[in-house]
Amino acid sequence: MTPAVGRILALADKEVRHVLRDVRTLYLALAMPLVMLLLFGFGVSFDLEHLQVAFVDLDQTELSRTVRRRVLADDGFDDVGLLADGAAAERALVAGAAAMVVVLPHGFSRDLARGRRASVQLLLDGSDTVSANQARARGESALRAIIASLAKVPAARAASRLELRTVTRFNPAGKSAVFLVPGISAYVLAMVAVLLTALTVAREWERGSMAQLFATPVARFEIVLGKLLPYLVLGMLAVLLVIAVGTWVFEVPFRGSPWALALLSLLFLIGMLGQGLLISVVTRNQMVATQVATMSSMLPSMLLSGFVFPIENMPTALRWISRVVPARYYVAGLRGVLLRGNGLGELWVEAVLLLAFGALMLALSTARFQRTIA
Amino acid sequence: MNTLSMLWAVVLKELRQTVRDKRMMALLVAAPLVQLVMFGSAVQLDVDQVPTALVQQDHSAAAREHARRVYSDGTLARTRTPRSADDALRMLETGEAAAVLFIPPDFARDQARAQRPRLQMVLDGSDPNRANVAANAVAMHLQNESVRAPRLGVESRVLFNPGLSTSIYMVPGVSAMLLLLVTTVVSSMGLARERERGTLEQIQVTPLPGLLLVLGKIIPFAAIGLLDFVLAMVVGAYGFEMPIRGSFALLLLATAIYLVNTLGAGLLIASLSASQQQAFMGGFLFMLPAALLSGIMTPVRSMPSWLSPLTVFNPLRHYAEILRAVLLRGAGASELAFQLSTLAVLGLVICCFAGASFRRQQG
Numbered sequence: 126m127t128p129a130v131g132r133i134l135a136l137a138d139k140e141v142r143h144v145l146r147d148v149r150t151l152y153l154a155l156a157m158p159l160v161m162l163l164l165f166g167f168g169v170s171f172d173l174e175h176l177q178v179a180f181v182d183l184d185q186t187e188l189s190r191t192v193r194r195r196v197l198a199d200d201g202f203d204d205v206g207l208l209a210d211g212a213a214a215e216r217a218l219v220a221g222a223a224a225m226v227v228v229l230p231h232g233f234s235r236d237l238a239r240g241r242r243a244s245v246q247l248l249l250d251g252s253d254t255v256s257a258n259q260a261r262a263r264g265e266s267a268l269r270a271i272i273a274s275l276a277k278v279p280a281a282r283a284a285s286r287l288e289l290r291t292v293t294r295f296n297p298a299g300k301s302a303v304f305l306v307p308g309i310s311a312y313v314l315a316m317v318a319v320l321l322t323a324l325t326v327a328r329e330w331e332r333g334s335m336a337q338l339f340a341t342p343v344a345r346f347e348i349v350l351g352k353l354l355p356y357l358v359l360g361m362l363a364v365l366l367v368i369a370v371g372t373w374v375f376e377v378p379f380r381g382s383p384w385a386l387a388l389l390s391l392l393f394l395i396g397m398l399g400q401g402l403l404i405s406v407v408t409r410n411q412m413v414a415t416q417v418a419t420m421s422s423m424l425p426s427m428l429l430s431g432f433v434f435p436i437e438n439m440p441t442a443l444r445w446i447s448r449v450v451p452a453r454y455y456v457a458g459l460r461g462v463l464l465r466g467n468g469l470g471e472l473w474v475e476a477v478l479l480l481a482f483g484a485l486m487l488a489l490s491t492a493r494f495q496r497t498i499a
Numbered sequence: 500m501n502t503l504s505m506l507w508a509v510v511l512k513e514l515r516q517t518v519r520d521k522r523m524m525a526l527l528v529a530a531p532l533v534q535l536v537m538f539g540s541a542v543q544l545d546v547d548q549v550p551t552a553l554v555q556q557d558h559s560a561a562a563r564e565h566a567r568r569v570y571s572d573g574t575l576a577r578t579r580t581p582r583s584a585d586d587a588l589r590m591l592e593t594g595e596a597a598a599v600l601f602i603p604p605d606f607a608r609d610q611a612r613a614q615r616p617r618l619q620m621v622l623d624g625s626d627p628n629r630a631n632v633a634a635n636a637v638a639m640h641l642q643n644e645s646v647r648a649p650r651l652g653v654e655s656r657v658l659f660n661p662g663l664s665t666s667i668y669m670v671p672g673v674s675a676m677l678l679l680l681v682t683t684v685v686s687s688m689g690l691a692r693e694r695e696r697g698t699l700e701q702i703q704v705t706p707l708p709g710l711l712l713v714l715g716k717i718i719p720f721a722a723i724g725l726l727d728f729v730l731a732m733v734v735g736a737y738g739f740e741m742p743i744r745g746s747f748a749l750l751l752l753a754t755a756i757y758l759v760n761t762l763g764a765g766l767l768i769a770s771l772s773a774s775q776q777q778a779f780m781g782g783f784l785f786m787l788p789a790a791l792l793s794g795i796m797t798p799v800r801s802m803p804s805w806l807s808p809l810t811v812f813n814p815l816r817h818y819a820e821i822l823r824a825v826l827l828r829g830a831g832a833s834e835l836a837f838q839l840s841t842l843a844v845l846g847l848v849i850c851c852f853a854g855a856s857f858r859r860q861q862g
Contacts, residue, residue: 153780161787168791173801218658220834221824224800251660252827254668256798261657262635294591296624304626324776408522411775412688416526419783424534428541433796435629437548437576443541461594464625471593 132343136351143325144355154321154359158313158367165309166375169433170301173259178202179223181214188234188275192245195271196227201263218250225249225260227268237272245272295464302375307459308432310367312423314390315397315452317363319422320415321356322401327414330405345494349487353398360394361387371463380466389458389472392479396451397422399486406493426452451482505707509715517719527685527723528730531677535731538673539666539739549633551575552587552596561607565640569600574636588621597623598633659744659827666739671822672795674731675757675815678724679789682761683768684782686720690769691778713857717762724758725751735826744829753821753835756842760814763849770856789815814849817842 144150180193197204205223208214214226228246236243247264249257296303329335338348368386371377401418408414428434429443430452436444447453454475461467461475469476517523553566570577578596581587590596601619609616620637622630660667690713707715732750735741743750768781792799792806793815799807810816817838824830824838832839 149776149780157780157783160784164788164791167803167806168788169797170801170803173798175800177800215658219824219828219830221820221828221830246656249657250828251657251663252668252823253794253798254660254663254665256800257657257660257663294621294624296627296630301627304628324779328776410522411779412685412692413522413526415688415775415779416530416685420530420534424537428537434542435626437550439541443537457594460625465592465594465623467592 129344129347133347133351133354136343136348137354140325140352140355144359150321150325151359153324154317154356154363155366158310158317158363159370161313161316162306162309162367162370163374165313166302166306166371169305169309173256174201175203176201176225176256176260176263177205177223178264179205179208179214179217179226181208181210181226181228183210183231184229184233186234188237189229191275192229192268192271193227195275196267199267202267214248218248221250223250224253224256225264227264237275243272300376303377303464304460305433306371306375306377307463308430308456310364310371311393311430311452311456311459312426312432313367314360314363314394315422315426315455316419318356318360318394318397319401319404319418321359322352322398323404323414323418324401324411325356326352326402326405327409327411330409331411346491348494349402349491352402353395353487356398357391357394360398361390364390364394368463377463379463381462382468385467385469385472385476386459386462388469389455389462389476389479392476392483393451393455393458395483396479396486399483399490402490403486403493406490425450429453430456432456449482451479454478502711506711506715506718509707509712510718513716514719514722517723523685527681528727531681531727532730532734534677535670535673535734536738539670539735542665542669547574547632548576549574549598549629549636550578550596551598551600551633552578552581552590554581554584554587554599554601556584556604557602557606557608559607561610562602565606566600566602569637569640572636575600575633591621591623594623597626597629600637664739667741667827668823669795670731670735670739670741671826672793672819674728674735675793675819675822676786676790676795677731678728678754678757679761679786679815681727682720682724682758683765683785684779686717686762686765687768687772687778687782688775689720690716690766691772691775694769695774710854710857713766717766720765721755721758721762724761725754728754741826743826745825745831749832749835750822750825753818753825753839753842756839756846757814757818759846760818760842760849763846763853764814767849767853767856770853770860789813792816793819795819811841812845814842814845817845 144154178196180196182189182193193207196202205217208217208226211228214223214228217223217226226248228248230244230246233243233245245268247261247268249260249264251257326335329338343351368379372379400422404417404421405414408417425446426432429436429439429447429450431447432452436447436453439447458467458472458475458479461472465471517527551570553570555562555566569575575598578590581590581596581599584601587596587599587601591599599621601621603617603619606616606618618637618641620634622633624630657663693716728751732743736743764785765782768785769778772778772781790796792802792810792813794810795815799810799816802810821835821838821842824835
């Protein structure tokens with residue numbers, strides 16, 4: 126064993142003792158990711174099960190009442206009442222009592238019986254875009270189907286001339302948890318890893334024990350590595366936990382190569398821990414370090430990683446910025462391995478980019494260490 | 500000295516100390532605005548430009564015309580042309596394409612002979628939303644191609660946000676979240692820092708009552724919170740064309756009640772933690788579920804039925820609902836009576852807990 130390795134291990138050993146003595150660090154590293162994963166996994170869902178629907182029936186015929194009854198027979202639509210007119214509908218939407226109001230106009234059933242164009246109006250609360258989008262799609266298709274069946278329009282006849290067969294791969298049931306959990310894992314790990322090093326090293330600066338370390342014959346790079354190693358082990362444990370919970374609780378499949386997953390996770394953690402280290406070296410203050418750490422890890426890994434919000438739809442400038450967000454490549458890697466059964470053959474680009482980011486962070490932290498001690 | 504002037508002295512001292520610290524000010528004012536702009540512009544929930552590979556096995560002009568029209572509205576975006584069907588499926592595996600559209604050989608001939616020509620699509624279901632959008636785009640195209648009399652129309656009208664712009668939806672919610680970050684996390688860490696450094700004890704020997712001192716420390720954060728709120732509204736209105744339809748006075752009132760909640764929570768967390776690290780983690784532990792279970796990102800309605808009732812205890816949920824209702828729907832106080840009163844009650848409860856916990860600490 127060369128002396129350098131010995132010194133690094135000694136530093137790592139010291140850090141491990143810190144961690145073991147302070148349960149809170151363990152909590153931050155292991156319990157927090159789990160709590161966050163569960164919260165996100167259950168709390169973040171775009172699958173709307175219940176939509177509050179109100180009706181305005183200006184037609185007042187047997188047919189219009191049947192339309193209402195049929196729509197409400199669907200479990201996905203909750204009845205919030207029959208309103209008198211358009212003004213009442215508007216009030217219900219302003220008060221947030223209904224997400225959608227179906228207006229059946231005067232002469233609706235007469236027009237339908239005479240084969241004229243009968244139109245139904247859907248009023249949607251656009252202040253909640255997620256609900257409005259889904260309400261529109263589901264409301265329109267439900268109404269079309271119900272009215273077509275009531276009016277006995279041979280809607281299927283003409284449409285069947287062209288046929289579409291779809292096959293959905295990787296997540297045939299279309300569960301949003303299967304899609305979200307890999308992204309959530311990356312997000313959670315990014316935040317915890319950055320915080321782990323940002324907090325612990327900034328504390329050493331504040332308390333002055335870092336200066337003591339500099340008085341010993343340890344090289345800067347050795348300090349960086351010695352600090353990094355224990356947290357890397359902790360981080361990998363967190364990855365294991367998060368993936369295990371993801372596959373058991375949220376039934377996310379694990380189709381690809383575990384080695385590819387391990388390698389990507391390791392590279393990603395090095396980058397994130399390095400980023401935390403760099404922050405603490407630069408700020409030397411716990412309060413500022415935590416804020417910078419959460420800002421620089423939480424925000425990009427949530428917004429620019431493609432975890433929930435599709436990157437293709439962003440403005441060009443943000444699409445470019447997203448290219449330097451490591452979480453983006455880790456999310457892609459996790460989804461590739463877990464859902465699409467990828468191995469390193471498909472994911473080597475991601476691995477190389479993560480490696481580059483990690484190397485850059487470590488180099489920068491080491492460089493900043495040197496400058497500040499002179 | 501009477502109580503008010505003592506309080507004012509503490510507030511002034513704290514305000515000076517905070518304003519002088521440039522990094523703190525950056526965190527308190529600039530950082531929230533940066534986040535607001537990021538959230539407002541990065542988040543686009545409506546999906547288009549789904550990368551779709553086209554496997555054209557029928558090279559007739561009619562089939563090509565079909566392909567052109569499927570892609571024409573921008574919902575699907577052409578990827579590179581796959582070399583073969585296998586190559587296209589491979590693109591799905593590497594994530595290069597999210598959907599593959601097959602136009603089989605003899606497609607046009609079948610259509611001409613009225614033989615039910617078939618298109619096939621293979622979708623990457625890992626993002627269910629995107630897969631649905633892609634399949635719907637092709638299905639819509641097919642529906643448009645098949646001629647039939649338009650006998651029924653369903654016409655949708657979206658109120659309050661006709662373009663369904665995600666920014667207008669996100670900005671109010673994100674403002675609420677950022678206020679929480681600034682007021683709860685930063686104030687609790689500030690108090691914890693004083694405890695770590697022992698300056699809190701120093702001031703305690705002065706003839707100031709303990710609670711007054713704490714109040715004096717909290718009030719500057721309330722002022723900064725209100726400033727942040729006004730800034731967020733300005734950025735939202737001018738940067739993202741967010742409407743302000745309701746009464747601004749009502750918004751300020753709701754914000755003040757909300758700040759009682761968030762600062763009370765900050766105080767409670769600070770009184771329970773001995774160090775900045777603990778305060779930060781406490782703040783985080785409060786903020787994360789509050790932000791997630793508030794309906795800011797995803798509707799409360801879509802949460803599992805055992806989870807959604809719990810959101811009643813979440814001040815952030817009520818405040819975000821008030822912001823959206825007043826800003827976008829122009830709602831007034833009578834429509835928001837439930838949210839406003841719940842918010843006030845929650846604030847009172849949190850402050851009682853915080854006060855009790857603080858007094859116990861000081862023994």
